[in-house]
Amino acid sequence: MKKPVIGLTPSLDSDHHTMQARLHYLQAIEAAGGIPLLLPPLSPDTVREASLVCDGLLFTGGVDVHPSRYGEEMLAACGEVCPQRDEMELSLLRLALERDLPVLGICRGIQLINVGLGGTLWQDLPSQTGSPLCHSQRPPFDMTVHTVRIEEASPLFSLLGTHEYAVNSTHHQAVRDCAPSLRAAARSSDGIIEAVWRPESRFLLGVQWHPEFRFASDKGAAALFSALVRSCG
Ligand code: MN
Secondary structure, three states: OOOOEEEEOOEEEOOOOEEEOOHHHHHHHHHOOOEEEEOOOOOHHHHHHHHHOOOEEEEOOOOEOOHHHHOOOOOOOOOOEOHHHHHHHHHHHHHHHHHOOOEEEEOHHHHHHHHHOOOOEEOOHHHHHOOOOOOEOOOOOOOOOEEEEEOOOOHHHHHHOOOEEEEOOEOOOEEOOOOOOOEEEEEEOOOOEEEEEOOOOOOEEEEOOOHHHOOOOOHHHHHHHHHHHHHOO
């Protein structure tokens, strides 16, 4: 049987006119039985054509989504943004929803999905929420730093098989108001939403942590990539 092709989006470095993707994402998809395919931010027509080759999509980590995308002014504590990447990924998300393609979002990916579906973000957790938890850890990134509580009604609970799960954390933003069609699937002990899912989709899951750093050492991390690839069948 043909292996599912998973399209994923690189980070852009406009200063050097280059794009890059952490190999961990590609290796995690490969280990799960999929073929990773990088989708560059070219013209809308090319992005649409390229997306037709894909059986599923992975929205990866990266810089902050521009706050204008969720109707806010940019706060001083908002980080670097990349409007070109926002534009491309938001169209990819629309294309994926049209075809009900399986979608996994990681870190920026969960934020992008939430914004694309009409939700909002915390632009900066430390200054806006005063959370005492460490959400921006230092390396090594395969080390866990806080736990999340998994909602039993979510597909994440069937994938991880546990109520409490330890995660790594390298974000300063997070989902604030969940988009109307999304449901929270996990929260950290400070109440921040760390995972979402969309009941009406075949498979649409976003996580705020980074399973790509742990797919080789943690069954729960590998299970997320396997679920994405399996849902494409
Ligand atoms: Mn976190």
